[in-house]
Every structure is written in structure tokens, then in C-alpha cells.
Amino acid sequence: MITKNKNKVKVIPLGGLGEIGKNITAIEYDNEIIVIDCGLAFPDAEMYGVDLVIPDITYLLNNSEKVKGFVLTHGHEDHIGALPYVLNRLNIPVYGTRLTLGLVKSKLEEHNMLSDCTLHEVKIGEEIKTENFRVEFIRTCHSIADACALAIYTPEGVIVHTGDFKIDYTPIDGEVVNIQRFAKLGSQRVLLLMADSTNVERPGYTVSETVIGENLTNIFGNAKGRVIVASFASNIHRIQQIINSSLYYGRKVAFSGRSMEKISSIAMELGYMHLPKEHLITVDDINKYPCDKITIITTGSQGEPMAALSRIASSTHKKISIQNGDLVIISASPIPGNEKFISKLIDELFKKGAEVIYDAIEEVHVSGHACQEELKLMHTLLKPKFFMPVHGEYRHLRQHGLLAESLGMDSKNIFVLETGQSLELSRNRARKSAIVHSGAVMVDGIGIGDVGSIVIRDRKHLSQDGVLTVVVTIDKQSFSILSGPDIITRGFIYMRESGDLIREATEVVKLELDKCMERKVKDWFTIKSNIKDSLGQFLYNKTRRKPIILPIIMEI
Amino acid sequence: MITKNKNKVKVIPLGGLGEIGKNITAIEYDNEIIVIDCGLAFPDAEMYGVDLVIPDITYLLNNSEKVKGFVLTHGHEDHIGALPYVLNRLNIPVYGTRLTLGLVKSKLEEHNMLSDCTLHEVKIGEEIKTENFRVEFIRTCHSIADACALAIYTPEGVIVHTGDFKIDYTPIDGEVVNIQRFAKLGSQRVLLLMADSTNVERPGYTVSETVIGENLTNIFGNAKGRVIVASFASNIHRIQQIINSSLYYGRKVAFSGRSMEKISSIAMELGYMHLPKEHLITVDDINKYPCDKITIITTGSQGEPMAALSRIASSTHKKISIQNGDLVIISASPIPGNEKFISKLIDELFKKGAEVIYDAIEEVHVSGHACQEELKLMHTLLKPKFFMPVHGEYRHLRQHGLLAESLGMDSKNIFVLETGQSLELSRNRARKSAIVHSGAVMVDGIGIGDVGSIVIRDRKHLSQDGVLTVVVTIDKQSFSILSGPDIITRGFIYMRESGDLIREATEVVKLELDKCMERKVKDWFTIKSNIKDSLGQFLYNKTRRKPIILPIIMEI
Known part of the structure; x- marks a missing residue:
């Protein structure tokens, strides 16, 4: 304080x-x-x-x-x-x-x-x-x-x-x-x-937004088919300019993507965006008009895999798919970290037969x-x-x-x-x-702050080398193995190729348990820690990987 | 064929x-x-x-x-x-x-x-x-x-x-x-x-490499302390120009980073790079000379966390640490995907007291x-x-x-x-x-091709929501639970906050096992699959997360 x-x-x-x-x-x-x-x-x-x-x-x-x-x-x-x-x-x-x-x-x-x-x-x-x-x-x-x-x-x-x-x-x-x-x-x-x-x-100086509008109108002028423009949903002036270019060429406008639909509706309601009702259509109706009379304004300018434009590009969008003659304009620049997503998106759109105009090619964003x-x-x-x-x-x-x-x-x-x-x-x-x-x-799902540095560190570790669980059931009295060791892995190695490795790993665990018995080590913490060490060393020597190892001992 | x-x-x-x-x-x-x-x-x-x-x-x-x-x-x-x-x-x-x-x-x-x-x-x-x-x-x-x-x-x-x-x-x-x-x-x-x-x-046109040399010499001219330059180790002409600028101002040159040491030594041996022996020093000797007579040429221009420059910036390098008056030049541009690493590196260098010159500020790369x-x-x-x-x-x-x-x-x-x-x-x-x-x-460690799309998919899944293992030991004859269910998680939720959730999850598993017993379902595959479904649904409702669930049943 x-x-x-x-x-x-x-x-x-x-x-x-x-x-x-x-x-x-x-x-x-x-x-x-x-x-x-x-x-x-x-x-x-x-x-x-x-x-x-x-x-x-x-x-x-x-x-x-x-x-x-x-x-x-x-x-x-x-x-x-x-x-x-x-x-x-x-x-x-x-x-x-x-x-x-x-x-x-x-x-x-x-x-x-x-x-x-x-x-x-x-x-x-x-x-x-x-x-x-x-x-x-x-x-x-x-x-x-x-x-x-x-x-x-x-x-x-x-x-x-x-x-x-x-x-x-x-x-x-x-x-x-x-x-x-x-x-x-x-x-x-x-x-x-x-x-x-x-x-x-x-x-x-940053270029004026007006310049982008002029560029968009020029680009629209050369479009023979549908124009699909991706931008930030909150960039209301950009959207207005896309609308203006559309109206200039007699195109109807449809919005696609949750945030695009939501924000455009708020902006129109509050008077920040103007689109005569008769020119606003829904994506359900885009096929009722000739291609050169359609503009679709969509989310997904950052190549986000779940956003509308990525779904359009990957043919997983329910209502819109790329057809020959489509012109896609990505009216945004990459937020650092998104470059690869956008690059993949542009490639996919080209492959599907669209023309694509983006920041590196023409000035369509400021x-x-x-x-x-x-x-x-x-x-x-x-x-x-x-x-x-x-x-x-x-x-x-x-x-x-x-x-x-x-x-x-x-x-x-x-x-x-x-x-x-x-x-x-x-x-x-x-x-x-x-x-x-x-x-x-950090917010993850509906959890706020229940994911901290340890969880994140584990997730990173899991993402690199996966996880290996080894389970063994042991008789509390005699300390003999009743069942196992069983080994299950995820994200560690391709299962079909791992038969020998897993068999050998099982032997390593058995050997370690034998050693513990000989030495009369009976606290689970030490035993687990020994299993982790020997197994970790064995796997690293064989693969140069370090999966997270979870040893579980069930006692009866 | x-x-x-x-x-x-x-x-x-x-x-x-x-x-x-x-x-x-x-x-x-x-x-x-x-x-x-x-x-x-x-x-x-x-x-x-x-x-x-x-x-x-x-x-x-x-x-x-x-x-x-x-x-x-x-x-x-x-x-x-x-x-x-x-x-x-x-x-x-x-x-x-x-x-x-x-x-x-x-x-x-x-x-x-x-x-x-x-x-x-x-x-x-x-x-x-x-x-x-x-x-x-x-x-x-x-x-x-x-x-x-x-x-x-x-x-x-x-x-x-x-x-x-x-x-x-x-x-x-x-x-x-x-x-x-x-x-x-x-x-x-x-x-x-x-x-x-x-x-x-x-x-x-791409600018000539010579221009970069002139810029580097100008920048060296204003440096009061040590100059630390990061570049691609294989860019031998760039390294030569850094050497030239150093020699012009009477600076000794040290190489830092495995690939930088290796490639510069090959290039000098084969006559592609020229540095009089008396001007070449090792990083062990950098403290034997005044700061304004030292240049360190290092790897790590992409912000790679394990490369020399990142270790210098994070004070984990054994022999070099940033001191006031150091001038760091990052003579490279980000390879797409590395922007965030580099940005973090530059921030860290500034915070440690170095001046940092990089591509966005001056023309130090082509x-x-x-x-x-x-x-x-x-x-x-x-x-x-x-x-x-x-x-x-x-x-x-x-x-x-x-x-x-x-x-x-x-x-x-x-x-x-x-x-x-x-x-x-x-x-x-x-x-x-x-x-x-x-x-x-894909090459992972010493494994070539033993990591495929399934392993990668699992790693991605693990990186998002972690893993939850549930183990139970069951009597083969009576089908009664001998031990467990025990639940262990990694990368799913912060353990200190998860007590109730894990207890409830254990109950969900018990209930599912009871159901299976009632219905006399005795094949492990179905039982595991039912546990996975119920537990998955329960966890999703509680957290909106979907960890990989590994049910393991040990039978005795």
C-alpha cells in the first residue's frame, strides 16, 4: 500500500x-x-x-x-x-x-x-x-x-x-x-x-484512412465476381468505406462472422455506420444475386483458424465457399505473431481459385x-x-x-x-x-487465474515431448508386483514404432523396483522418484526426448 | 513410379x-x-x-x-x-x-x-x-x-x-x-x-551489402563502449564488414556462439573471411582490453532463447553480461514467426542498460x-x-x-x-x-520420422489443456475396486485450487464403474471409453477445458 x-x-x-x-x-x-x-x-x-x-x-x-x-x-x-x-x-x-x-x-x-x-x-x-x-x-x-x-x-x-x-x-x-x-x-x-x-x-506520418477508401474503390472497379473483404470488425470507418465502394458499384453487402455481425449492427443502430436497408443482405441470400453484385465483409483478417475467412478458405464454412472469380481483399496488417496464419490463409485462397489482394501487394490498410x-x-x-x-x-x-x-x-x-x-x-x-x-x-475457459506458471510450464513441456504414464500395482505386505508395470504414452512417439522401446522401458521400471525392494526402500516418494530418474535417463539416451513421466503406484 | x-x-x-x-x-x-x-x-x-x-x-x-x-x-x-x-x-x-x-x-x-x-x-x-x-x-x-x-x-x-x-x-x-x-x-x-x-x-531493388558496411562503420564510430553484433553465422560478407568496421576503430574481435565460432573458423581457413590473427581474441579475453576496443560477434539475431545473445540478455551467459555503455546491433531481420522472440530480446537488452540498434531503427540489414x-x-x-x-x-x-x-x-x-x-x-x-x-x-531428437501427425496432434492437445490420468485397480473375479480411482493431472489446472474438482471427478469415475458393473459391461475398452466420456463431459462443464484423459484399469 x-x-x-x-x-x-x-x-x-x-x-x-x-x-x-x-x-x-x-x-x-x-x-x-x-x-x-x-x-x-x-x-x-x-x-x-x-x-x-x-x-x-x-x-x-x-x-x-x-x-x-x-x-x-x-x-x-x-x-x-x-x-x-x-x-x-x-x-x-x-x-x-x-x-x-x-x-x-x-x-x-x-x-x-x-x-x-x-x-x-x-x-x-x-x-x-x-x-x-x-x-x-x-x-x-x-x-x-x-x-x-x-x-x-x-x-x-x-x-x-x-x-x-x-x-x-x-x-x-x-x-x-x-x-x-x-x-x-x-x-x-x-x-x-x-x-x-x-x-x-x-x-x-500515418496515411489517412481516406486514401484506403480510394484504393478500395479502384480495386472494386476491376472486380469481375464477388468481393470478399476481411477487416477488423471494430474498424467501423474501414467497414463504412467498404460499404461505400460496394454501393458505388451497386453491390449488396452481407456481413459474416460473429463479431462482424455484432459490431456492425451496434454501429448502425447508434448511427456510426450507414448502409441503406435495401442493400443489406444476409449470407443466406448471397446466391440470389449475380456475383458482381455481391460484397461479403468478414472477420478473419488475422488468419485465425476458427474465423469466417479461414473457414471459407478451408471449405468448412457452411454458407460461403470460394468460387472462380472471387476477389478477396485482406484489409488489415498482421498483428505480430499472426504472420504465419495469414500467410497460410492467403495460400489457401489462391489455391482455391480466388484472387487475393493484401497489404504486401497494395495499400489496403493503414x-x-x-x-x-x-x-x-x-x-x-x-x-x-x-x-x-x-x-x-x-x-x-x-x-x-x-x-x-x-x-x-x-x-x-x-x-x-x-x-x-x-x-x-x-x-x-x-x-x-x-x-x-x-x-x-490468465483466463482459460471459465477459469480465471486457476492457470498459473506451473500449469503453463507443464503444458509447454507436454507440447515438446509428450507424457508417459507408468502404473504398477503392488502388494503392500509382500511388496511384490501384482500387476504392471503398464506404460501409456501420448505425444511422445509414434506407437507403431515404439514396441521395443516400451518393452525395454518396462524392464527398466521392473529393475528399479527390484533395486528398491533389495534396498528395502519402501516410501513411495523415493520409489517414484527413482523410477522417474532411471526411466527418464533411459528414454533420453534412446530418443533425446524428455517426456513428462508420471509414475503411479497402486497399493493393495 | x-x-x-x-x-x-x-x-x-x-x-x-x-x-x-x-x-x-x-x-x-x-x-x-x-x-x-x-x-x-x-x-x-x-x-x-x-x-x-x-x-x-x-x-x-x-x-x-x-x-x-x-x-x-x-x-x-x-x-x-x-x-x-x-x-x-x-x-x-x-x-x-x-x-x-x-x-x-x-x-x-x-x-x-x-x-x-x-x-x-x-x-x-x-x-x-x-x-x-x-x-x-x-x-x-x-x-x-x-x-x-x-x-x-x-x-x-x-x-x-x-x-x-x-x-x-x-x-x-x-x-x-x-x-x-x-x-x-x-x-x-x-x-x-x-x-x-x-x-x-x-x-x-535489394540494397547492396556495401551500404550496410558503411552504415555499420558510422554506427561503430559513435560507440563509446563495447559493440556486440548479432548476425547470421553464415552471412560471411556481413561478418567481414563487421570485422572491417572493428579494425577501422582498432577493436579486437571475439566470436560467440557455437555456429558463429564454427562457420567463421571454416570461412577463415578457406580464405573467405579475413581477420589478422593478432586482432582475433576469445570471449575469455574480452576483459583484458578497454571496452571501446572490443567487438563481440554473436549468434542469436532471431531471439532464439538458447542462442548466445539471448543468454547474454538474460544474464545466463557464462562469460558475457551486459554492462552500461554496451551497444548491441542486431544485424538481421526477423524470419517470420520470430518477431516476438526478437522483440523480447530487444526489450531485455534495453532494460539491462544497453543501447540497441535494430532493423526497424536503422538500416543494419539487407x-x-x-x-x-x-x-x-x-x-x-x-x-x-x-x-x-x-x-x-x-x-x-x-x-x-x-x-x-x-x-x-x-x-x-x-x-x-x-x-x-x-x-x-x-x-x-x-x-x-x-x-x-x-x-x-520430422526430426525430433535422434528420431527421424517417428513423430507423425498423431503425435503432433496429441502434443497440440496436451499444450492446450494438459493431461489427466485416472487409474483404478479392479479384482478380475468380483469386479470390485481394490484401489483408486486415483487422478493425476499435468497442465490442466493449478493443483492448489483443484481439490474439490478432483474429488468430484473421482466420484464421477466411481459412478461410471458402478453403472458398468450393474449393466455387467466387462470389456475394458467399453469401460475406459465410458469413463473418458463421463469424465470429459464433467470437466468441460466445470472448466470449459478438454484435457487428454488416460483411463488405466489394472486388473488382478
Whole structure:
């Protein structure tokens, strides 16, 4: 627990620093805490069998009486996805813009907890207030509509959190980043800037979303058959542009994939996406129209094996299969780690006879994050006293720190921190403060946190060399073998080729049991451990593999 | 088996088409087969526990009396790495250039089989001959020295195989691609071109290796402490440039990592790399010199957890640890699938206090493969009658086909094939011919091919949800339970939290056994299968997980 500092503001990152995703930051003053975002992260390749990762909120639970609410920057999973799991344990109000809350609502409904939660819609430009804080929602631009930066007015000064952003002068909804407001804040005084670091390694500017729309329309113009476009379901402006290109050429539009259907319906209902009803069809009806009058907008742009596009490619989709003349556009770029999946997907689509257009071939996707020149603009507009890069791997934060230095900022005023490391601020001073409890909670199935490092380590081990179970039933009195040893393996060796090996392994176990009897070793723990050692050594010599060995002794 | 066609040439790709790596192609005429390259592939993320993948050479074994030899284009693993496994079963002569054979030799020595193999060194520009074939080795340029294209003169015409190549007008060894020779071949008649497709998605030209040397020297000029450079051990020209930059600033050079030590020593011995003896030190001696007089050249540019640089970063390297002022240069780009490893490595190095320069930040690496304009040059020089793209995923082959079409080639003369699909050629005709047996053989430890799809599927399953073993000892006569059921799990659930679940699961098994007794079901197969079903259902309801369940019944 952090000691009380009446006239200090604390910024406590509980996620999102030194990692991609799981964004959540607490701002604390006196008896109040407000929390920016509450996101999830997707498991990395080493988190075997884990479905998703949520932040450890022990610190908030230990200070639950102080926590006044969540303020959300935008509706992406890495900013709102952990809410159902967290609100369960810490039921406080949630503040966000219309679309963001629309997506939160749908999430809470799925978890059957909407009626227990308190959601407050905030209009962009408006403020919310607590005893010590005011929070202003300022329009930015990102790969989802209704994205905001937050200006948090504390008794010690203003903290600006950019959320995820880019500077797009020609956004699809015409709602440009509120540069004037940022300039105004900068001309007064910004105590601390926290800014998105995702694209800090990229020089220049992120291309405007509008350019992608023009490219898509050109590509649609050359399509002879159906057009199938995969994109992120939450990228509502991209979807709008795909719709626009479709309507321009008189194509009907069908949505495919659970999240695509869900989010597009929310976006249309809330007025963020526009598609005249007569042009919206379901995938059941796509065969009622000529091929060149059909667009299918689908999930699966990351090659996820269970998503719609992968099922279409592998002919396991119930309603859509690739036919000659189909043009597939993958309007997304690979999230690191997904490259191989996408590559496999593209190959499969080509083989099935589709034309495929993807990021490496034509400009059909643009990032939602600011590149170096946009970051410099934001820093220059806000002229903060202190700077703390957020949203990125450690190297991104580090490079963002260097970028701030290159703009003339004193390196002593730049804080490249890790999740859990709090920062203490007063009007003229900032310093690293306590390290609070933080971390990752793994969600597997309906288990939250019941899979930890030991289980993951075992899963990794199992994935490398499999498992070998050896069972023997022993007479408690005489210590003689009544049955077994029986050996069963999975994931270790191809059974048809393993006959001799398993027979020999059985002999190794018998020999070890004999030895134990001779030496009158009778505690099961030692016997099991000896069996494990001898058998492990034997198998390693024969195969250079180290399966997990489970010796089981049944006594009668 | 393919039927005899006295006056047809067959091109039989046994690997390398529709995949990265495992390059091997057979050329057959009458009673003779020659084989181009014999490479391995690295396992993809789905090949759990597999160390490497080699081609299935059943076709060659079935025609072993015909196979006259391997002709090698260059010494990378994906072109020579399977030789030790293949020569074991098919001991035929191997032809290659000096450095290529040097690397093959060292490989065969490691496998203790050098004395059983026949290696023939070929000088670039020279030919080898069999009854029906002549094979000419033509100088190209690649990210390893001594790389060649092959012109294969058959009774039906000339086949040109580019190997892996790029066009570098200012290569480090001064040995430029033999453009004149390719032009001469093109001015006569090339029947078939097989060309590298790896970089076909990239527009423009690959930058010259020389540029990287200049950049490295600039970066070295600003280094205050030690410079640690990671690169591919086989990229001998890159290593030479790192050496040159080091010598320019009076730095001693140490090599770290098994393959780096081995390959640099072979390259120096054969005269492909030059480092005056007095400037070469061992990692044991690095502390005897001032930091700004030391360069360490190391393996681990892909973030491989066991390679030297990762061990340095994680402080598990015995002799080298990161100190303030160290500059680490990662002079390589991520091989798809390795992005996350590298990202983690860079983060760790930054955290330990090193400066890190990598591909995304400065131009410290360049590809070894031809981009679109270079490919166009090669096609235009050779003007082949037929074209078969090689070396790439299916989408690369496909795009390479489109590139050839864009140069005016008739699409009927372009053959985008998959591994195993043979092509039959005569003077004026080419057509798809038989599909021969081909595939991937997985190597795990010292087992070759004893891990197949079932084992891999089990490993995947184990990696997701773990394993649960349930054992019960039963009296054969009375069918009563003598001991158990005992349940043991690994990788399924955190044990401390699983007490109730396991107790309940035990009851489920007992109940199922009771049911079987009642119904007088006495065959073990049915009983086990019933236990599996009930227990599986119970666990899924409780956890949404599906561990592999191994029911074991011991009878006495």
C-alpha cells in the first residue's frame, strides 16, 4: 500500500507498459482513484491454452472504497475487454462515449451482467467531475470511431492521456482531432503527458484512412465476381468505406462472422455506420444475386483458424465457399505473431481459385496509431512538464522517450516505467514512487487465474515431448508386483514404432523396483522418484526426448 | 513410379515449392537423375517439439540406381541441411563450390559420416558431366559467399536454376553476378527457368551489402563502449564488414556462439573471411582490453532463447553480461514467426542498460534475395521458353508467375506447381506430369520420422489443456475396486485450487464403474471409453477445458 500524500498525485500503471494490450492506469489523489481504461491482452505463443489475459487489479481491490470509476478512451478490446471480469469484483461506474459504451454494453450482456453495472455516456468535449478530479474527453482519431484523449485536471495540474491516436486530417466521419484544444492546454500548463507509443519506430506520418477508401474503390472497379473483404470488425470507418465502394458499384453487402455481425449492427443502430436497408443482405441470400453484385465483409483478417475467412478458405464454412472469380481483399496488417496464419490463409485462397489482394501487394490498410511526426506534433502542442510513454513494449517506450528528448525535453523529466511502477507528481516535481502489486491474470475457459506458471510450464513441456504414464500395482505386505508395470504414452512417439522401446522401458521400471525392494526402500516418494530418474535417463539416451513421466503406484 | 519417356526431361520438385526451406529438386532423363540441393526446413509453430524437417526422398530411394549426385547451389541450411540424413540412405556424390562443401564437410563430421561420403569440389564457371547432363556452375550473389546458379544442359535443352540470388553490383568480395553468362544463355535458348521467389512481393531493388558496411562503420564510430553484433553465422560478407568496421576503430574481435565460432573458423581457413590473427581474441579475453576496443560477434539475431545473445540478455551467459555503455546491433531481420522472440530480446537488452540498434531503427540489414526489378532483369536476360517459380510459399510462386506474365510471357508457359508435382519437358513442350510421393519428415531428437501427425496432434492437445490420468485397480473375479480411482493431472489446472474438482471427478469415475458393473459391461475398452466420456463431459462443464484423459484399469 502506498502511504498517504495529501498533496501528491499518483499515476499507477497497472498494465500496458512493456506490453501490447491490457491497458489500465490508475490516477490517485487523496481519497480518490479514477481508472483509465480496462483492457485485455491476447496470450503470446508461450501461454499455452490460455484464451486471454486480464490485468491483476489487487491494488484497486485493496483500495476499493477510493475507486470512483473507469474512464474509457475508446472501444477496442485492449482498452475495454477486461471490464466484464473486473466489474464482477469491483462494481464502479463506467464513463465513455456513445460507441465505446455501446460495445461495453454488448460485452456485459454476453456475460449476463448488464443490469448490475452503471454506465454513463459522456459526449466528446464534456467533462465529468469527482471531488478532486475533472476529466475532459477530447476528440482524437483512431481505427475505431468515438476515440478520445483525456485531460485529467488534478489539484496539482493537468494530466493528458492521449489514448490510442493518430492525426488524420481527412477522417471518414469528418470529425478531426481537436488540435485547438490540445494547443490551448499546451498554452496553459500540462503537468504530465502520457502518450501512445505503438508506432514510435515508424518515421513520417500515418496515411489517412481516406486514401484506403480510394484504393478500395479502384480495386472494386476491376472486380469481375464477388468481393470478399476481411477487416477488423471494430474498424467501423474501414467497414463504412467498404460499404461505400460496394454501393458505388451497386453491390449488396452481407456481413459474416460473429463479431462482424455484432459490431456492425451496434454501429448502425447508434448511427456510426450507414448502409441503406435495401442493400443489406444476409449470407443466406448471397446466391440470389449475380456475383458482381455481391460484397461479403468478414472477420478473419488475422488468419485465425476458427474465423469466417479461414473457414471459407478451408471449405468448412457452411454458407460461403470460394468460387472462380472471387476477389478477396485482406484489409488489415498482421498483428505480430499472426504472420504465419495469414500467410497460410492467403495460400489457401489462391489455391482455391480466388484472387487475393493484401497489404504486401497494395495499400489496403493503414495503421490507427501515430508515427513519429504525429507524435512530435502532439508533444509540441502540449509542451508537457513531464512525460511518461505508454502503450508499447519496453523498446517502444524507450524510443518514445528518445523522441521526446530530441524535441528538447530534459531527460530527467521523462519517465520510462514498467507496469506496477507508480509515479508521484506535485506541481513542480515528479519522481518514481512505490511499486504496487500488478501482473497478468490468465483466463482459460471459465477459469480465471486457476492457470498459473506451473500449469503453463507443464503444458509447454507436454507440447515438446509428450507424457508417459507408468502404473504398477503392488502388494503392500509382500511388496511384490501384482500387476504392471503398464506404460501409456501420448505425444511422445509414434506407437507403431515404439514396441521395443516400451518393452525395454518396462524392464527398466521392473529393475528399479527390484533395486528398491533389495534396498528395502519402501516410501513411495523415493520409489517414484527413482523410477522417474532411471526411466527418464533411459528414454533420453534412446530418443533425446524428455517426456513428462508420471509414475503411479497402486497399493493393495 | 513415372513411366519411361526416353526423350522427355522431368523436373520433380521434392521440396521448396509452397514452403520456405526444404529445397530439393530432381531432374530426370532416361536412366539418370541429378538432384539440386538437399535442404531442411525449420518446424512451424504447429509442429510441437519437432527440431527440424527434412524432405521425404522416397522417390529417389525407389530410383536409387539412377541418382547420379547432388549439385548444390550454396551452403545455407535450407539447401544443404538435410544431407546428413539423406546421404545415410542414399550415398551418392555431392558437387558444390569450395565454401559450400566446407560447410557440408563440417556437418558430416558432426554426424560422424564424413569418411563415408564422396564430395567433389567444383570451381565456379566449371562444369560437371554425366551421360545425359552437363551442369555449369554460374556465379550469383546471395547472403553467403560462393553462391551459384546452375545451367543444366539436357538433351532437350537448357534448364537454368537460379538458386537463391540477388543482383549486387558492389558485393563485398568483388565477385559480381555473371550477367554476361546469363545473357549468353538467353541469346541462345533457355528451355526452362526456375527462379527464387522469396522477395517477389517487394518492389524495387535489394540494397547492396556495401551500404550496410558503411552504415555499420558510422554506427561503430559513435560507440563509446563495447559493440556486440548479432548476425547470421553464415552471412560471411556481413561478418567481414563487421570485422572491417572493428579494425577501422582498432577493436579486437571475439566470436560467440557455437555456429558463429564454427562457420567463421571454416570461412577463415578457406580464405573467405579475413581477420589478422593478432586482432582475433576469445570471449575469455574480452576483459583484458578497454571496452571501446572490443567487438563481440554473436549468434542469436532471431531471439532464439538458447542462442548466445539471448543468454547474454538474460544474464545466463557464462562469460558475457551486459554492462552500461554496451551497444548491441542486431544485424538481421526477423524470419517470420520470430518477431516476438526478437522483440523480447530487444526489450531485455534495453532494460539491462544497453543501447540497441535494430532493423526497424536503422538500416543494419539487407536481404539476400532479389526484389521485383532484379527478378525482371534475370527473366529478361534469360528469355526462357518455360518458367517455373521456386523457393517460396504458394503466394510467392503465384506472384512470380504474374511478374513473368507482366514481362510478356504466355501464361500457358508458366507453371506454378506444388511440391511433388512433376513437369515433363521436351524441346518445344512442357506439361504437368505425374505427382510423385513427397512430403515432410520430422526430426525430433535422434528420431527421424517417428513423430507423425498423431503425435503432433496429441502434443497440440496436451499444450492446450494438459493431461489427466485416472487409474483404478479392479479384482478380475468380483469386479470390485481394490484401489483408486486415483487422478493425476499435468497442465490442466493449478493443483492448489483443484481439490474439490478432483474429488468430484473421482466420484464421477466411481459412478461410471458402478453403472458398468450393474449393466455387467466387462470389456475394458467399453469401460475406459465410458469413463473418458463421463469424465470429459464433467470437466468441460466445470472448466470449459478438454484435457487428454488416460483411463488405466489394472486388473488382478
